[in-house]
Amino acid sequence: MNRVMSNKVVIALYVLPALILTLSVIYGPMVITGYYGLMEWNGIGEMTFIGLDNYKELIQDSNFWESAWHSFLLAIFSTLSLAGYLVVSLILAGKIKGSNILRKIYLIPMLLSSVAIAQLWVKIYDPNNGLLNSFLKAIGMEQPPVWLADTDLVLYAIFVAILWQYAGFYIIIYYAALKGVPEELIEAARIDGASPIQIAYKIKVPLISGVIKVTIVLAIVGSLKYFDLIYVMTGGGPNGASEVIASYMYKKAFDTFDFGYGSAIAFFLLIITLIVTWITRKLTTSKDELQY
Amino acid sequence: MAQIQNEAANEKSVWIRIGMVFLYICLIIVALFQIYPLVWLAMFSLKTNTEVFGLSPPFSLPQDPQWVNYLNVWENGNINIYFLNSVWITIISVALTLLFASFVTFAITRMNWKLNKLTLGLFMVGLMVPIHSALIPLFAFFLELNIINHPLSLILAYTAFNLPLTIMILLGFYYTLPKEVEEAAVVDGCSVHRIFFQITLPMTTPVIATTAIINMIYNWNEFVFVNTFISSDKWKTLTVGIQNFIGQYSTDWGGAIGATLMISIIPVLIAFLVLSDRIVEGIAAGSVKG
Numbered sequence: 056m057n058r059v060m061s062n063k064v065v066i067a068l069y070v071l072p073a074l075i076l077t078l079s080v081i082y083g084p085m086v087i088t089g090y091y092g093l094m095e096w097n098g099i100g101e102m103t104f105i106g107l108d109n110y111k112e113l114i115q116d117s118n119f120w121e122s123a124w125h126s127f128l129l130a131i132f133s134t135l136s137l138a139g140y141l142v143v144s145l146i147l148a149g150k151i152k153g154s155n156i157l158r159k160i161y162l163i164p165m166l167l168s169s170v171a172i173a174q175l176w177v178k179i180y181d182p183n184n185g186l187l188n189s190f191l192k193a194i195g196m197e198q199p200p201v202w203l204a205d206t207d208l209v210l211y212a213i214f215v216a217i218l219w220q221y222a223g224f225y226i227i228i229y230y231a232a233l234k235g236v237p238e239e240l241i242e243a244a245r246i247d248g249a250s251p252i253q254i255a256y257k258i259k260v261p262l263i264s265g266v267i268k269v270t271i272v273l274a275i276v277g278s279l280k281y282f283d284l285i286y287v288m289t290g291g292g293p294n295g296a297s298e299v300i301a302s303y304m305y306k307k308a309f310d311t312f313d314f315g316y317g318s319a320i321a322f323f324l325l326i327i328t329l330i331v332t333w334i335t336r337k338l339t340t341s342k343d344e345l346q347y
Numbered sequence: 348m349a350q351i352q353n354e355a356a357n358e359k360s361v362w363i364r365i366g367m368v369f370l371y372i373c374l375i376i377v378a379l380f381q382i383y384p385l386v387w388l389a390m391f392s393l394k395t396n397t398e399v400f401g402l403s404p405p406f407s408l409p410q411d412p413q414w415v416n417y418l419n420v421w422e423n424g425n426i427n428i429y430f431l432n433s434v435w436i437t438i439i440s441v442a443l444t445l446l447f448a449s450f451v452t453f454a455i456t457r458m459n460w461k462l463n464k465l466t467l468g469l470f471m472v473g474l475m476v477p478i479h480s481a482l483i484p485l486f487a488f489f490l491e492l493n494i495i496n497h498p499l500s501l502i503l504a505y506t507a508f509n510l511p512l513t514i515m516i517l518l519g520f521y522y523t524l525p526k527e528v529e530e531a532a533v534v535d536g537c538s539v540h541r542i543f544f545q546i547t548l549p550m551t552t553p554v555i556a557t558t559a560i561i562n563m564i565y566n567w568n569e570f571v572f573v574n575t576f577i578s579s580d581k582w583k584t585l586t587v588g589i590q591n592f593i594g595q596y597s598t599d600w601g602g603a604i605g606a607t608l609m610i611s612i613i614p615v616l617i618a619f620l621v622l623s624d625r626i627v628e629g630i631a632a633g634s635v636k637g
Contacts, residue, residue, distance in 0.1 A: 060539070070455075073451045077470060077507055080485060160378045166568075279477070324479055
């Protein structure tokens with residue numbers, strides 16, 4: 056048994072294809088990004104070493120900080136919206152007829168490409184013949200907002216599309232977790248006279264706190280790397296009002312061919328993502344221990 | 348006394364009913380919010396330009412369904428090329444991901460070696476890496492390999508970036524599988540390769556199906572890599588294809604845009620109708636264990 060299953064050649068044969076691919080396509084480039092950040096490079100010509108200049112420029116770049124602020128806002132909104140998804144899941148996981156079908160309907164937008172979702176919402180928000188403004192005009196609003204062209208509204212308008220896209224994802228996760236809560240516990244609480252709201256708040260939510268923690272990390276990290284939808288919907292505009300870190304990085308690298316500066320932003324994004332993941336896990340772990 | 352109690356109970360059940368109706372209304376409003384934009388898109392895709400840009404309200408039904416919109420974009424908008432590219436690039440990447448991920452998971456859970464936990468950890472960290480932080484060097488690397496503007500760049504990127512999640516989902520399943528069959532096979536003098544291909548792999552069919560559909564949806568919808576690596580129409584996939592198409596024609600082609608979007612969405616919707624349980628399972632498995 057041991058001899059056959061310890062064959063080093065076979066192990067290497069089975070692990071190496073995936074390992075080489077992962078190292079050369081994910082980890083190698085990830086490290087090199089930090090290195091490119093030290094360079095002045097247009098992607099084709101010679102690379103020049105300029106030390107920390109790109110990172111210094113980054114710290115003083117107000118456009119960058121504005122995009123970071125937008126990413127941060129999206130992360131906050133996304134985290135807050137988790138509470139709404141949790142309430143919907145709690146209702147669904149109570150003995151409700153048709154919860155199976157409803158759950159699947161909620162999920163459909165999540166399966167579509169961000170490009171399709173973005174284009175669909177561009178049509179919905181169209182100031183003249185979009186779905187939303189036609190509705191607003193029909194109920195008597197004379198000058199409905201121009202949504203994606205309004206610098207004050209654009210980020211919120213995009214966030215509604217993000218809500219639409221991800222609602223089903225989080226509901227599925229919470230629903231699966233809630234179904235794992237032992238029935239006896241709920242039954243016992245009910246016999247002791249606990250109301251459904253008390254059961255939800257005092258038993259179900261604490262018991263799935265591990266999963267809630269994971270979704271908080273997913274929501275924050277997901278928002279920090281948000282790109283496709285915004286890039287297609289507004290391209291970061293109008294006037295940078297919906298620019299986020301990833302879209303700013305992409306523009307710098309692939310539109311203005313400042314690969315060095317783009318890499319510096321990308322490296323910053325990586326570091327922030329790792330730090331935020333770590334902090335969120337730390338913060339939410341201590342709460343866990345209190346509850347048990 | 349008994350009557351009063353009874354009345355109180357009745358009153359309570361009336362309130363519970365009202366509460367239930369209210370909850371249902373909430374759930375249905377959420378469902379409408381999720382589904383109506385797609386219904387609207389389907390209507391939109393069947394309208395003529397005058398209907399789209401004209402005075403008819405956007406929530407109206409198409410007066411005379413323009414199926415010809417679909418035919419037009421399929422033949423004249425390169426959509427057929429993009430569609431086929433999406434299909435074969437998705438299939439090859441998913442097959443490679445599943446094969447490599449199964450190899451790794453088998454080696455980690457069934458074979459004895461010292462660095463297996465460390466290797467597993469290495470793959471799992473990949474879950475957190477944002478695509479953007481690898482994008483520029485990856486572009487430079489593929490440029491060096493001369494596969495920029497070649498579908499191989501997409502296949503490599505998709506396969507690699509799907510490995511961590513796939514391994515994670517497979518791992519949960521492998522741990523629950525009994526090892527007795529494999530142990531018996533070893534005693535009978537079976538080679539590792541035969542054990543893997545003829546015993547383990549067939550036993551994992553359910554989880555293979557789940558991860559396959561999840562990966563397919565991811566690859567089908569992927570945008571950043573195609574947008575960055577592919578510039579010629581010959582190799583573009585649907586996401587970037589429709590994006591460029593819509594950019595070109597947004598002012599003069601109304602219903603056609605709806606039709607292109609529908610064409611990109613329909614395969615996913617069909618997969619969803621057939622395999623919704625697997626999709627739900629895959630999403631739940633992929634995140635809950637994270």
